[in-house]
Amino acid sequence: MPLSHTIHLFNGFRNPYGGSEQETLSLYFLLKSKADVCLWATSSRASKDLLKQFPVRHIALHKGEFPSKGTDVFVGAHWRNKLWPYLVPKPQRLIYIYNTLHPKLLALTANMPRLLNWPPAEYVVISDFQKKLLNVHAQVHPSPINLDLFYPKPQTPRTRVVIGRMSRDLPEKHHPDDVPLYLDLASQGFDIRLQGASCLANQLPGNDRIQLFPEGRSAAPEFLQNLDIFYYRTHDVIETFGRVVFEAMACGLPVVCHFHGGYADAMKHGENGFLFDTTENAHALLRQLAGDTALSARVGAQARKTVEKMFDSVAQEKRLAFYLK
Numbered sequence: 001m002p003l004s005h006t007i008h009l010f011n012g013f014r015n016p017y018g019g020s021e022q023e024t025l026s027l028y029f030l031l032k033s034k035a036d037v038c039l040w041a042t043s044s045r046a047s048k049d050l051l052k053q054f055p056v057r058h059i060a061l062h063k064g065e066f067p068s069k070g071t072d073v074f075v076g077a078h079w080r081n082k083l084w085p086y087l088v089p090k091p092q093r094l095i096y097i098y099n100t101l102h103p104k105l106l107a108l109t110a111n112m113p114r115l116l117n118w119p120p121a122e123y124v125v126i127s128d129f130q131k132k133l134l135n136v137h138a139q140v141h142p143s144p145i146n147l148d149l150f151y152p153k154p155q156t157p158r159t160r161v162v163i164g165r166m167s168r169d170l171p172e173k174h175h176p177d178d179v180p181l182y183l184d185l186a187s188q189g190f191d192i193r194l195q196g197a198s199c200l201a202n203q204l205p206g207n208d209r210i211q212l213f214p215e216g217r218s219a220a221p222e223f224l225q226n227l228d229i230f231y232y233r234t235h236d237v238i239e240t241f242g243r244v245v246f247e248a249m250a251c252g253l254p255v256v257c258h259f260h261g262g263y264a265d266a267m268k269h270g271e272n273g274f275l276f277d278t279t280e281n282a283h284a285l286l287r288q289l290a291g292d293t294a295l296s297a298r299v300g301a302q303a304r305k306t307v308e309k310m311f312d313s314v315a316q317e318k319r320l321a322f323y324l325k
Contacts, residue, residue, distance in 0.1 A: 005035035005324050006070030008091070010077045012043035013050045017168060017196070017215045019143065019243040020076035020099055021047075023126075025054060026144040027075065030320055040067060042077045059084050067091070071323060076100060080108055090118050095323065097124040098134070099143065101238055106136060124322070127262030130240035141319045142266075142310055143243050145250055152252030152304055153225040161290040164193035164227040166244050169215040171199050172236040175258075177279045179203045184283065186210050190290065195223050220244070224251040229289050229296065231282070233258040246310070249273065249303035254296045256285050266310065272302035 011024040024039070031037050039056040050056055059066050066084055072091035076099045079085045096109050109121045123138035125131045131138055163185060167173040179200065182192045186209035194200070196215035204210050217223075224230065230248035232255065239245075242263035248255050249272070257263060259275040267273040274289070276282040289296045309315070 003034065003036045007031055007035045007037045007323060008040055008067040008070055008072045009037060010040045010042050010072065010074045010079075012077055013039075013041045013046040013056050014043050015168065016047050016049050017220075019241070021050065022243065023097070023099060023143040024075040026146065027073075027323075028054075029146075030144055030316065031323060034320065034324060036070075038067065042074075042079075042082075061087060071095060073097060073323065078105060078108065085116055085118070090116075092119065093122065093325075094119050095122045095124060097126070097141075098130070098136075098138070099126050099240055101130065101133060101240060103134060106134060126241040128265045129262040133240075139319075139322055141322070142246070143241050144316065144319075145243070145246055145307065145311055147250055147308065147311055149221050150224070150247045150250035150307075151221075152300070155228070158228070160189060160191050161228045162191045162193055162226065163229045163231055163286060163290075164195070164223070165197075165231050166194075166220065166223055166248075167196040167215070167232075167234075169196040169199050170237075173234050174200060175233045175235045178233060181279055181283060182210055183207070185286065188287075190286075193223075193227065220247055221251065224248050224253065227251075227253055229253065229286060230255045231286065232256070233282070234261075239263065246307055250307040252300040252304045254289050254299040255303060256282060256289070258282075266306055270299070272299060272306045274299070 009024050009028055011021060013021055015021055028037055041056050041058050057065055061084055066088045068089050071093040073095045075097040112118055123136055124141050125138045126143050128140055131140055186192055186207055192210040195213040195217055197212045198214040201212055230253040232245055239261040242261045245255055245257055245263040255273040257275060259277055264275055267275060269275050274285045276285055
C-alpha cells in the first residue's frame with residue numbers, strides 16, 4: 001500500500017556524532033514506516049561516512065534531484081542563501097526544528113521573501129527551556145532516542161569508580177574549571193574517561209587515571225554503559241536539550257549536570273539526577289555518589305524510568321502525528 005505522506009528531512013549531515021545529525025536520523029527511522037521520507041544534505045561538506053551509511057542526497061537541479069511537494073522539515077538547518085527553493089515546487093508544509101539558540105534564524109524564517117511563496121513556517125523546539133529563551137510559539141518535541149540501543153548493562157564489580165562524559169571534540173564543549181576538577185578527582189582515586197576530549201590533551205597530559213578519547217572512538221551506548229557516573233557541563237555552548245545526558249540516563253546512569261540546560265526540565269534533583277551550580281557543588285555530588293552505591297543505583301533506575309516515559313510508544317506516536325497531518 002503506497003504511503004500517503006512525503007516528508008523531506010534537511011540537515012547539514014556534517015558530523016556523524018553531532019546531536020543535530022543524530023536527531024535527524026532518529027526522526028527518519030521513526031517516520032519511514034509511515035511516510036515516504038527523503039534525506040537531504042544542505043551542506044556541501046556533508047560527512048562521507050554519513051553519505052555512505054544512509055540514503056542522504058545533495059540537491060542537484062541539473063540531475064533532477066530535488067525535493068518535490070510534501071512536507072519540508074529543516075532540522076537545525078536552513079534554506080538561506082540557496083537558489084534551489086525558488087526553482088522547485090513549493091512544499092505543502094514547512095517545519096523548522098530548532099535545536100540551538102539562534103534568534104536571527106527565527107526572524108529569517110518568519111519573514112521569508114515574498115517571491116519564495118512558501119507556506120508559513122511551523123516550529124518545533126526540543127525543550128521547554130529553549131522555548132522560553134526564544135519566546136517562540138512552537139511544539140516541544142524532545143530529540144528522539146532509541147531505547148533499544150541505550151539501556152542499562154549489568155556491571156561487573158570494580159575497585160575504582162569511573163566518572164565520564166561524552167561530547168563533540170570541541171573546546172567550547174568543555175568548561176575550563178573541569179580540568180582541575182578532573183585532576184582533583186583522579187588524585188583521589190577515581191578513574192576519569194572523557195570521549196570527545198582530545199582537545200584537552202595539552203591540559204591533561206600523562207595522567208594514568210584520566211583517559212582522553214576522540215569523538216566516536218567507541219559507540220555511544222558502549223561508552224556510556226562502561227561508566228558508573230555521568231558528568232556534564234559545557235562552556236560557551238548552551239545545551240538546549242543535551243541529548244547525551246538523556247542517553248546516559250537511558251543507560252541507567254546517575255547524572256551530575258550543570259543546572260543551565262534543556263535537560264534540567266526533566267530532572268528532579270536527588271531523584272533522577274543531580275544539578276549543580278558551582279564546581280565545589282559538583283565535586284561534592286560526585287564524591288557523594290561514588291561513596292553511596294545504593295543512592296547511585298536508585299537515582300540511575302529513576303533516570304531510566306524518566307527516559308522511558310519520555311520516549312514510550314504513546315509519546316512518540318503523538319509527536320510523529322504532528323508531521324503526518
